[in-house]
Amino acid sequence: MEKRRQFIKKTMLVGGALLLGRRSATAYAVPGLTIPSNTAGQKQSRVVIAHRNDLRTSQNLPDEAAVQKLLDTALENLFQQNSQNIWRYLFKPEDIVGLKVNCLAGKGLSTRPELVNAVVERLIAAGVNKSNIIIWDRHDNDLLRAGYTLYQGRQKVQCFGNNRVGFSQDIAEYGQIGSLLTRIVTEMCTALINLPILKDHGIVGLSAGMKNNFGVINNPNKYHDNIGDPFVADVNMLPPIRNKTRLIICDAITAQYEGGPPFMPQWCWNMDSLVVATDIVALDQVCWDIVETKRKAEKLFSLKQAGREPRYIATAADQTHRLGTNDLEKIECVRV
Amino acid sequence: MIMKNLSRRQYIKTTCAAGGCLLAAPLMQKFLTSNARAQSSGLEDKTEARYYQKLDNRKIKCQLCPRECVIDDLERGYCGVRENEGGVYYTLVYGKACSAHVDPVEKKPMFHFFPGSLAFSYATAGCNVMCKFCQNWEISQSRPEQIESLDLPPQKIVTLARHNHCVSIAYTYNEPVVFTEYLYDTAVAGRKPGVKSIMISNGYIQKQPMSDLCQVLDAVKIDLKAFSERFYTELVAGHLRPVLDTLVLLRKKNMWTEIVYLVIPGQNDDRRELKEMCKWIVTELGPDVPVHFSRFHPQYRLTNLPATPLETLKTARQIGLDNGLHYVYTGNIPGDPGENTYCPGCGAVLVRRIGFRILENKISDSKCPTCNYKIAGIWK
Numbered sequence: 001m002e003k004r005r006q007f008i009k010k011t012m013l014v015g016g017a018l019l020l021g022r023r024s025a026t027a028y029a030v031p032g033l034t035i036p037s038n039t040a041g042q043k044q045s046r047v048v049i050a051h052r053n054d055l056r057t058s059q060n061l062p063d064e065a066a067v068q069k070l071l072d073t074a075l076e077n078l079f080q081q082n083s084q085n086i087w088r089y090l091f092k093p094e095d096i097v098g099l100k101v102n103c104l105a106g107k108g109l110s111t112r113p114e115l116v117n118a119v120v121e122r123l124i125a126a127g128v129n130k131s132n133i134i135i136w137d138r139h140d141n142d143l144l145r146a147g148y149t150l151y152q153g154r155q156k157v158q159c160f161g162n163n164r165v166g167f168s169q170d171i172a173e174y175g176q177i178g179s180l181l182t183r184i185v186t187e188m189c190t191a192l193i194n195l196p197i198l199k200d201h202g203i204v205g206l207s208a209g210m211k212n213n214f215g216v217i218n219n220p221n222k223y224h225d226n227i228g229d230p231f232v233a234d235v236n237m238l239p240p241i242r243n244k245t246r247l248i249i250c251d252a253i254t255a256q257y258e259g260g261p262p263f264m265p266q267w268c269w270n271m272d273s274l275v276v277a278t279d280i281v282a283l284d285q286v287c288w289d290i291v292e293t294k295r296k297a298e299k300l301f302s303l304k305q306a307g308r309e310p311r312y313i314a315t316a317a318d319q320t321h322r323l324g325t326n327d328l329e330k331i332e333c334v335r336v
Numbered sequence: 337m338i339m340k341n342l343s344r345r346q347y348i349k350t351t352c353a354a355g356g357c358l359l360a361a362p363l364m365q366k367f368l369t370s371n372a373r374a375q376s377s378g379l380e381d382k383t384e385a386r387y388y389q390k391l392d393n394r395k396i397k398c399q400l401c402p403r404e405c406v407i408d409d410l411e412r413g414y415c416g417v418r419e420n421e422g423g424v425y426y427t428l429v430y431g432k433a434c435s436a437h438v439d440p441v442e443k444k445p446m447f448h449f450f451p452g453s454l455a456f457s458y459a460t461a462g463c464n465v466m467c468k469f470c471q472n473w474e475i476s477q478s479r480p481e482q483i484e485s486l487d488l489p490p491q492k493i494v495t496l497a498r499h500n501h502c503v504s505i506a507y508t509y510n511e512p513v514v515f516t517e518y519l520y521d522t523a524v525a526g527r528k529p530g531v532k533s534i535m536i537s538n539g540y541i542q543k544q545p546m547s548d549l550c551q552v553l554d555a556v557k558i559d560l561k562a563f564s565e566r567f568y569t570e571l572v573a574g575h576l577r578p579v580l581d582t583l584v585l586l587r588k589k590n591m592w593t594e595i596v597y598l599v600i601p602g603q604n605d606d607r608r609e610l611k612e613m614c615k616w617i618v619t620e621l622g623p624d625v626p627v628h629f630s631r632f633h634p635q636y637r638l639t640n641l642p643a644t645p646l647e648t649l650k651t652a653r654q655i656g657l658d659n660g661l662h663y664v665y666t667g668n669i670p671g672d673p674g675e676n677t678y679c680p681g682c683g684a685v686l687v688r689r690i691g692f693r694i695l696e697n698k699i700s701d702s703k704c705p706t707c708n709y710k711i712a713g714i715w716k
């Protein structure tokens with residue numbers, strides 16, 4: 001608690017109170033930073049789904065410039081500020097920023113390098129040293145499969161897996177969870193951006209913001225029982241994750257509504273969107289809604305009927321966890 | 337093994353003091369610092385797993401243990417050491433030992449199997465349960481790429497066992513169910529030169545693989561962690577029934593079996609529960625199964641509990657004897673009379689022990705020299 005309070009104080013001083021307004025009791029991850037009350041009304045959290053029709057090149061690949069514009073649009077609508085202010089507000093030049101991508105499924109269904117490049121551009125523009133940006137996932141092999149180039153050093157943006165630096169020695173515990181955490185999160189980074197992919201998950205129902213943090217722990221395979229409930233919520237309660245995450249940018253450029261987590265092209269669709277929030281629970285709830293809508297359109301069973309309703313989202317919002325809100329009535333979902 | 341509050345050096349010192357310094361010269365336990373961890377990755381070495389079923393959409397269903405994990409492509413099972421790649425299931429720990437020691441067989445503990453002999457003991461990463469009191473959690477709860485391992489194919493293990501004058505190979509420290517293929521092939525390799533095999537297990541395994549293992553094993557020690565489903569659910573992340581089924585199967589297969597019961601204060605030390613368990617053992621397995629009531633020391637995620645009071649262990653032992661068990665021991669209390677083997681016929685002390693050391697063994701031709709009572713076990 002001490003640290004969190006200090007952080008709030010510090011960010012208010014550094015950034016100035018750019019984003020005025022009521023601070024949600026359950027807002028996730030960005031202490032002192034909330035949506036402005038004049039636009040949010042009584043809503044507790046805002047989630048922005050930003051879409052572009054012209055996101056892809058003629059080869060059906062994401063266009064770098066279009067992705068950059070999409071990212072700016074998404075964040076500007078989330079924070080009601082211009083992009084430059086947002087990044088300067090969220091990140092200090094001395095920050096070491098970890099970008100947690102999700103690369104398990106290989107090139108077809110991993111966080112796109114074009115999106116990560118766009119984020120890196122904005123971080124550098126905000127004054128963060130490029131070698132203080134770490135693109136990371138569980139293992140080098142995951143990153144390579146998804147098209148990333150590995151690098152560890154002081155010359156450029158770093159990119160490597162947990163396997164290079166190992167795990168902290170202390171057991172991190174919350175609820176049912178007892179895990180070692182990657183040193184990237186505990187020792188190296190001062191701030192995190194969660195960059196998940198939007199996809200169906202064969203066991204826990206949905207893989208989006210909260211599930212992506214399974215990449216932080218050494219024993220994710222232990223926490224899939226009972227369709228991931230309460231484990232996914234519990235992992236997200238671990239202080240290094242909770243306190244350092246500043247932003248969630250979910251890659252929904254290509255999304256998958258069935259057959260996940262591996263890449264199953266027959267169940268993917270070009271959503272050409274980003275889903276962004278600071279409330280990870282609200283983001284997951286909206287992502288779940290997107291997947292269900294798509295499943296319905298494709299005449300598939302709902303996730304509940306399929307026996308994998310992502311109940312962990314409600315658990316994350318309960319009185320014990322208070323990681324955010326899952327009540328769609330209290331989420332202002334903005335489509336741009 | 338390394339414990340939460342005990343450094344590796346302290347541990348080696350402790351075990352050397354208790355059991356004589358039996359650490360094999362050529363091999364040391366290989367726990368890693370976080371930096372060293374980073375350099376290893378066993379992911380490229382894969383051997384197809386033996387007990388699984390292929391499902392649609394590149395999914396598989398593992399049929400090795402009662403969890404029956406259904407695993408998507410590129411995912412791993414609960415144990416963390418088996419991976420689905422393109423619809424084919426692989427074990428990532430075949431031939432990859434992360435820990436190897438030469439131990440007295442009493443350390444397993446195994447008291448009725450070649451007493452005073454040495455067991456070449458090895459482990460891999462991974463476990464199919466998650467005991468909150470695990471003393472080897474640094475390897476059991478890790479994935480293979482998170483800990484350093486040695487390339488020790490089955491034949492090499494047998495060679496090392498013989499080189500170190502070991503009567504047996506013990507599959508131990510982590511849960512050997514998760515390295516079944518490696519275990520099986522090592523046991524087969526050991527048969528020809530006459531090296532025995534002992535599985536030190538939680539018994540959380542399906543019937544078919546256990547039956548197959550029975551063909552190549554010589555003895556099994558089962559950790560019966562409690563006699564209540566509540567305990568298994570809350571502290572083990574498993575279930576009691578499959579463990580009991582395994583014990584009954586071992587009995588049917590005539591496999592020499594000993595049971596260890598770690599007594600944890602307030603968790604599984606209820607007298608009624610202990611009595612029920614002892615009765616069940618006598619009825620279902622017979623009175624000759626040795627039962628070891630061992631002392632718990634706070635570690636891993638149960639550091640909030642005290643060590644087991646000595647009185648509790650003595651009481652548990654007495655409950656076992658009162659309910660018809662012939663061989664009941666106290667464990668982890670070096671010097672306690674409960675470590676000795678007594679003749680069920682005349683009560684004479686037959687084997688005197690301190691910790692893992694045998695001070696005296698009077699059993700002759702598997703019998704008590706005083707009253708000729710046949711003492712259950714495999715003595716030579």
Ligand code: SF4
Binds near residue numbers: 398403413463514
């Ligand atoms: S052996 Fe491992 S993968 Fe197989 S069912 Fe058990 S925990 Fe799951």
